[in-house]
Amino acid sequence: MPAVQETVDRVRQIDVDQYKYGFVTDIESEKAPKGLNEDTVRFISAKKNEPQWMLDWRLEAFRRWQTMKEPTWARVSYPKIDYQDAYYYAAPKAFKAPKSLADVDPELLRTYEKLGIPLKEQEILAGVRKQGEPSTLDGDMLEGMRSSGRVAVDAVFDSVSVATTFKEELKRAGVIFMPMSEAIQEHPDLIKKYLGSVVPTTDNFFATLNSAVFSDGSFVYVPKGVRCPMELSTYFRINEQNTGQFERTLIIADEGAYVSYLEGCTAPMRDENQLHAAVVELVTLDNAEIKYSTVQNWYPGDADGKGGIFNFVTKRGDCRGKNSKISWTQVETGSAITWKYPSCILRGDGSRGEFYSIAISNGHQQVDSGTKMIHLGKNTVSRIISKGISAGKSQNTYRGLVTAHRRATGARNFTNCDSLLIGDKCGAHTVPYMEAKNSSAVFEHEASTSKISEDMLFYCQSRGMSAEEATALVVNGFVKDVLQQLPMEFAVEAQKLISISLEGSVG
Amino acid sequence: MSLLEIKNLHVEIEDEGKKILNGLNLTIEKGQVAAIMGPNGSGKSTLAYVLAGRPGYAVTEGEILLNGESILEMEPNERAAKGVFLAFQYPVEVPGVATMTFLRTALNAQRKLRGENEVSTPEFIKMVRETSDNLGIGQDMLRRGVNVGFSGGEKKRAEILQMAILQPRLAVLDETDSGLDIDALRIVSEGVNRLRSPERSMIVITHYQRLLDYIVPDVVHVMAKGRVVRSGGKELALELEANGYAQYTDEAA
Ligand SMILES: Nc1ncnc2c1ncn2[C@@H]1O[C@H](COP(=O)(O)OP(=O)(O)OP(=O)(O)O)[C@@H](O)[C@H]1O
Ligand SMILES: [Mg+2]
Numbered sequence: 215m216p217a218v219q220e221t222v223d224r225v226r227q228i229d230v231d232q233y234k235y236g237f238v239t240d241i242e243s244e245k246a247p248k249g250l251n252e253d254t255v256r257f258i259s260a261k262k263n264e265p266q267w268m269l270d271w272r273l274e275a276f277r278r279w280q281t282m283k284e285p286t287w288a289r290v291s292y293p294k295i296d297y298q299d300a301y302y303y304a305a306p307k308a309f310k311a312p313k314s315l316a317d318v319d320p321e322l323l324r325t326y327e328k329l330g331i332p333l334k335e336q337e338i339l340a341g342v343r344k345q346g347e348p349s350t351l352d353g354d355m356l357e358g359m360r361s362s363g364r365v366a367v368d369a370v371f372d373s374v375s376v377a378t379t380f381k382e383e384l385k386r387a388g389v390i391f392m393p394m395s396e397a398i399q400e401h402p403d404l405i406k407k408y409l410g411s412v413v414p415t416t417d418n419f420f421a422t423l424n425s426a427v428f429s430d431g432s433f434v435y436v437p438k439g440v441r442c443p444m445e446l447s448t449y450f451r452i453n454e455q456n457t458g459q460f461e462r463t464l465i466i467a468d469e470g471a472y473v474s475y476l477e478g479c480t481a482p483m484r485d486e487n488q489l490h491a492a493v494v495e496l497v498t499l500d501n502a503e504i505k506y507s508t509v510q511n512w513y514p515g516d517a518d519g520k521g522g523i524f525n526f527v528t529k530r531g532d533c534r535g536k537n538s539k540i541s542w543t544q545v546e547t548g549s550a551i552t553w554k555y556p557s558c559i560l561r562g563d564g565s566r567g568e569f570y571s572i573a574i575s576n577g578h579q580q581v582d583s584g585t586k587m588i589h590l591g592k593n594t595v596s597r598i599i600s601k602g603i604s605a606g607k608s609q610n611t612y613r614g615l616v617t618a619h620r621r622a623t624g625a626r627n628f629t630n631c632d633s634l635l636i637g638d639k640c641g642a643h644t645v646p647y648m649e650a651k652n653s654s655a656v657f658e659h660e661a662s663t664s665k666i667s668e669d670m671l672f673y674c675q676s677r678g679m680s681a682e683e684a685t686a687l688v689v690n691g692f693v694k695d696v697l698q699q700l701p702m703e704f705a706v707e708a709q710k711l712i713s714i715s716l717e718g719s720v721g
Numbered sequence: 722m723s724l725l726e727i728k729n730l731h732v733e734i735e736d737e738g739k740k741i742l743n744g745l746n747l748t749i750e751k752g753q754v755a756a757i758m759g760p761n762g763s764g765k766s767t768l769a770y771v772l773a774g775r776p777g778y779a780v781t782e783g784e785i786l787l788n789g790e791s792i793l794e795m796e797p798n799e800r801a802a803k804g805v806f807l808a809f810q811y812p813v814e815v816p817g818v819a820t821m822t823f824l825r826t827a828l829n830a831q832r833k834l835r836g837e838n839e840v841s842t843p844e845f846i847k848m849v850r851e852t853s854d855n856l857g858i859g860q861d862m863l864r865r866g867v868n869v870g871f872s873g874g875e876k877k878r879a880e881i882l883q884m885a886i887l888q889p890r891l892a893v894l895d896e897t898d899s900g901l902d903i904d905a906l907r908i909v910s911e912g913v914n915r916l917r918s919p920e921r922s923m924i925v926i927t928h929y930q931r932l933l934d935y936i937v938p939d940v941v942h943v944m945a946k947g948r949v950v951r952s953g954g955k956e957l958a959l960e961l962e963a964n965g966y967a968q969y970t971d972e973a974a
Contacts, residue, residue, distance in 0.1 A: 668776065673813035675797035676773045676806075677823075677883065678831035683798075687826055691817025691866065 249298045252276060255426050258303045262395045262429075265402065275415040275425035282419045288582040289611045289643060290551045292524060295489060302427045302460070387443050389473075390435040394462050397433035404435055408466055412495035412532045412559070420491040420553075421528040424460045428493070431461035436471035436502075445701055447476040463494040467502035469535065474505040474701065491526045500535030500562065507700055509708050511548035518578070522550025529556035533565035533594075541568035542585065543699045545708040550579060555613065557586035560594035560622075567596040570696040572708070575608030575640070576716060584613035584645075589625035589655065594618075598629040601693045604640035605716055611643040618655035625655040633663040634692050636685065636716065685716060722789050724922045725749040725891055730783035732764075732771055732947075741767045743947040744783070749891070752919040756933055756958060757926045759944035760966045765926045766810055768944070769893045773807040774800050787891065801827075802834035804890025808880040808897050810926075815867035820879065823867045824849065824886050831887065852885045856912050857905075873900035881912045892916070893924045898932040910935030930962040945969040 247254070255276050259269040284295070384391050390401065398405050415425040432448050448463070467473055496504045510525070525548075531540035542556040558567025569585035587596035596616065604610040610633065618625035633642035648657050666688055674684035689712055690697070697705045725748065732742035741764045749755055759765055771778050772785065774797035785792050792800050815823060829839045840848075853863060856878045868876050877897050884892055894913070898906055913923070913936050925936055933941075933955060941957040942949045943966075950969045951957070 667813075669813050670815055672773075672775050672797060673809070674815070674823075674827070676775070676801060677827035677887065678798050678801035678834065679827055680796070680798050680830065683826065683830055687818055687823065688815060691815060694817040 248301055250300070250302055250427070254302050258427055258429055261303065262398070264395075264398055267402075267406070268398055271410070271415070272426050275422050276427075278416055279419070279422040279426055282422060284419050288553050288613070289609065289645075290553060290580040290582050292551050292580075295524070297423075300489065303429050383443065388437045388440055389442050390433065391446055392433055394428070394431040394433050394464065397464075401433070401435070404466065405433075405464075408495070408497055409462075409464055410495075412497060412530050413493050413528050418528060420526040421493050424462060424491050424493045424528070428460045428462035431463045431492070432465075433463075434465040434473060434475065436467045436473045438468045439470040440468075441471070442473040445474050445476055447478070459488070459490045459492070461492045463492070464497075465495070465504055465506070466497045467499065467504050467538075469500045469502060471499075471502045473503075475507070476701065477506070477508045478510075488522075489524050489526070492528070494527070494529040494556075496529075496531035496540055498531070498533050498535055498538035498540055498562075498565075501537050502535060503539040503541075504531065505541045506531070506543070506556075508542075508544040508546075509700075509711060510544065510546050510552075511711050522579075523548065524551045524553075526551075526553045529554065530559065531557065531567065532559045533562050533567060533591075535565070536562040536591075537564040537566075538562050539566040539568075541570070541699070543568075543570040543696065544572070544583075545696075545700070545711065546571070546573040546581060546583060547711045552579075552581045552583050554583045555585055557588065558596060559588045559590065560596060560625075561590045562594075563591040564593050565591055566594065568699075569596075569598045569600070570699045571600045572603070572693045572696045572712070573600070573610060573612075574603045574605075574712060574716065575610045576605040577608060578606070579608040581609070582611045582613060584611075584615075586615040587617075587627055589616075589618040589622040589627070591622060593624040594622055595625075596627045598627070598631075599695055600629075600631045601696055602631070602633045602642055603636065603689060603692065603712075603716070604633070604642050605636035607639045609641045609643070611645060613645045615647045615649075616657055617647075617649045618652060618657075620651045623652055623654045625650070625652075627655075627657045629657070629659045631659075631661040632692070633661075634689070635663065635665045682716075686712070689716060723748045724751045724753075724788060726784075726786040726789075728784045728786075730768075730771070730785065731781045732767060732778050733781060735777050735779045741778075741947055742771070745944075745948050747942065747949050749922050749924065750939075751922060752917075753940065754917065754923045754925060754936065754938045756938040756941045756955075757924055757944055757949075758928065758941065758958065758961055760970060763944045764947040765944055766895055767947075769807055769810075769895045769924070769926060772800075772891075772893055773797055773805060798830065799834065801887070801889075802831045806884050806887055806889030806892045808877075808884055808892065808894040810895040810899070812868050812871075812876040812880055814869045816869050818867050819865065820863045820867050820882075821849065824883060827883075828886060848886060849882075852882055852912075855915070856882055856885075857908055858882055874902060874905045877901055878905065878909055878912075881909055885912065885916060888916075888921075890920065891922050891924070893926070895926045896928065897925070898927055898929060906932065907935065930958045933958050943969055 247257070252273060255272050256269065259272055390397070392400070410425065413421050415422055434446060436442050465473065465475060494506070496506060498504055529542065531542070533540055540558050544556065546552055546554070552573070556569060560567050567587050569587070571583065571585070573581045573583050575581045584600065585598055587598065589596065598614060600612050602610040602612055612631050614629060614631070616627045616629065629646060631644050631646065633644065635642055642663055644661050646659055648659065650657060666685065670688055671681060671684045674687060675681060679687065690709060693712065697708060700708055727745060727747040730742050730745040731740070733740045745768065757765055767778065771780065774795060780793055787803055787805065792803065792805070795803070825845055828845070832839060849863065858878055862871065862875065862879070868879060871879060877900060880897065897909060901909060910932065917923070925932070925938060927933070938955050941953055941955060943951040943957070943961065945966060
């Protein structure tokens with residue numbers, strides 16, 4: 215398996231520089247004044263030239279947020295966050311449509327490069343060239359597009375969505391894929407109809423905060439009967455010191471539509487903690503399907519547990535239509551603290567929700583993640599496969615909720631939660647809640663906890679693998695069922711990340 | 722120079738301090754097939770593990786030289802890259818990792834340590850297919866997790882497949898014959914015999930003279946109480962079969 219080989223090379227490389235994505239891009243940015251009050255909200259809204267209704271929506275959320283308390287039920291502990299001691303908006307200043315890559319701020323290009331974005335897509339991202347124009351690089355643009363794996367990319371850099379590639383081709387298919395800030399201007403009807411319809415502004419502390427101060431994010435609308443011709447992808451990156459990142463994503467698959475969406479995240483190394491509180495809303499109408507995949511490797515903090523991202527995210531999908539389907543796949547390797555429960559509301563009869571998760575914790579990381587499957591419609595089906603891997607001194611909790619309401623006759627759920635422990639200073643916890651309000655619901659739950667045994671490692675090592683290679687192989691075997699759910703390129707990337715994040719956990 | 726030279730080897734269990742090998746001496750020549758026999762608990766598996774570098778054992782005295790070079794400080798994977806292979810008495814299951822993937826990862830890891838190129842995919846697949854056919858290992862078994870759900874006999878065959886792919890210089894077969902039915906014993910022995918070469922030495926640990934009818938050894942060593950107490954030709958195995966180990970266990974005491 216060449217990916218494992220690559221993994222190993224990668225692990226060697228990062229021997230010196232543990233967190234590969236931990237670089238800081240030095241670009242002068244335009245920040246909102248520090249702190250959070252109504253003026254901050256107005257500042258952000260004004261920066262975006264938002265219509266009055268949007269500002270009102272934000273202000274209502276902000277007023278609500280002021281009455282709310284931070285939740286404490288998750289199995290994570292962290293110093294109190296001072297919400298007044300942070301910046302809520304930062305835009306890279308140097309970003310003004312340059313003529314060629316040579317004119318683009320080299321720091322920004324270096325960032326793209328480190329994120330692994332192909333050069334020709336970097337041109338588009340940096341605004342040098344519009345989709346469909348010839349490249350200044352060698353005129354061999356189409357070739358480059360093909361080899362880039364046909365992924366349309368929207369990069370969110372701190373608070374601002376930098377550019378969206380492949381716009382033209384998507385437009386021909388009728389697919390709308392644009393920064394949220396543009397969608398508010400160009401598609402107010404869709405935004406008014408769907409924004410906050412899955413995660414209401416009153417939902418929870420972090421989601422409400424996000425509603426007040428979200429700065430950008432992605433918007434996707436796939437019209438009736440359209441199968442989106444390519445994977446859509448977003449890179450999130452937190453760069454500015456002391457900024458929170460509050461992106462807002464809304465994806466709508468109209469009747470019979472299909473879209474697969476990939477989200478990747480990185481952040482530079484910082485001594486202090488950075489807050490990330492995103493909201494993702496998915497809506498599927500009759501017979502539609504959304505597949506949402508995340509590979510998250512935010513900075514987890516250093517060896518002593520200092521720094522790292524606090525990741526408090528609300529992700530929810532609403533299978534609003536009959537026989538529609540939403541599937542969440544996530545590979546969580548980063549963040550100091552992860553608080554995240556991608557959920558499905560199975561409203562339409564015959565709808566289906568899936569959750570496939572690999573959550574890895576190492577060092578001092580704390581992960582409290584899982585899913586909720588809310589069965590409202592008849593004959594709704596959900597499936598949960600969760601693989602938790604804990605190493606170092608980390609704590610890894612799976613928290614799941616499966617409910618079937620009275621009307622949800624014939625609801626079925628299958629849950630499988632496996633935990634793998636590496637070493638004896640870490641912990642794995644499983645907290646499944648199940649509640650059926652009608653007798654025809656069938657819930658199945660399987661759980662296991664295992665340790666990587668010395669015998670297994672020695673067996674692999676005696677065949678020529680190093681301790682790291684052996685661990686990577688065993689772990690890859692453990693997470694195989696979930697990796698198979700990821701699109702190909704993502705699976706390879708995820709595999710690399712898994713071994714990077716387990717670096718130093720053996721031997 | 723001999724391929725393997727073990728001099729006055731003393732080994733104890735790391736945590737307990739329990740002594741298992743007590744001044745063991747053993748020399749294996751290049752291309753030689755040596756059988757090791759001996760009563761239960763005499764330290765045969767321990768010797769095999771110590772050769773392969775399993776953690777948990779402390780070598781308190783003595784030396785192990787492979788091609789004149791000490792391997793005591795080497796990691797198990799470095800030893801593997803130098804050509805040491807152990808066919809386990811109890812092969813370990815690795816769930817979720819297909820045998821095919823496992824073998825390729827292992828082979829390429831070894832080759833990289835030796836500074837060689839990775840094996841190409843078609844070449845590798847061809848190699849595995851031929852060998853597995855010869856050993857009566859089906860393709861579905863190769864796709865399953867390593868040793869997961871394999872019968873006892875299948876596990877032993879899979880070990881020989883691994884040996885054939887990794888092409889070691891020194892193969893240690895720990896009771897590869899136990900748990901095999903008569904047909905499997907013949908198939909596995911033929912597999913082992915195909916790998917006999919002037920460039921490859923083997924240590925065959927067994928309790929049964931029957932295996933040595935198929936894999937005819939150049940020498941037979943008898944181990945008792947953590948030492949080699951007698952060495953001889955293949956006829957020594959017949960003698961043991963007839964008389965048992967009583968005289969050696971008494972002698973070594
Ligand atoms: N990890 C261990 N802890 C304690 N004692 C051990 C350990 N490993 C081996 N021993 C002991 O060392 C002795 C030698 O064991 P070993 O497995 O090497 O014998 P063997 O010759 O291979 O026996 P058999 O023919 O039954 O396979 C036995 O008494 C065994 O109980
Ligand atoms: Mg034994």
